Amino acid sequence: MKDETWEELESRCISIIRHYIADNIINNFMDEDSAPALWDKLDQLYIAKSLTNKLHMKRQLYKLKMEEGWNLIDHMSMFNRCMYQLRKVDVKIEEEDKVILLLTSLPDSYENLVTTLLYGKNAVSLE
Known part of the structure; x- marks a missing residue:
């Protein structure tokens, strides 16, 4: 450019x-x-790094749920935005926990995919 x-x-x-x-x-x-x-x-x-703000952001992440019929890309964007905001206030979430949080935020129609992704793994990552 x-x-x-x-x-x-x-x-x-x-x-x-x-x-x-x-x-x-x-x-x-x-x-x-x-x-x-x-x-x-x-x-x-x-961007306050207060306990109240951190807990509020964590709550937003933990209650994040994708509704049936929603766009997966949009959901991933919301999930990544939550992760970014938490990182900015020094909240560290283990990679394994990130994966579980993302997979549990998916609707029931993704259950077969979730099982396939988790079954027989020694480690999981968002990649």
Whole structure:
């Protein structure tokens, strides 16, 4: 990608992020001139690593269920988003637990697939 194109895209990104920041706090972000720096500052200020927040995020993950007829790709995106948010607040979940959480979030129609994926394995991973 050309530098001009990249700079234009980053400028648009910064504008969009600033557009959604509340007016009463926008001045805290005016000195940031790159999208990653702006996003990191928002991240540091607003992703609380409190126990309450961690428990809330874990609860969201544990109650995640895919309904019959839902798109599997969309469900995987929601699952990955939950995992990302937990990682950002320093919650570590073992790979095996991630697999079980994902597989148990699938509807009953996936039961044969789940059994096939788990049967006779020495180790499992999300890959």
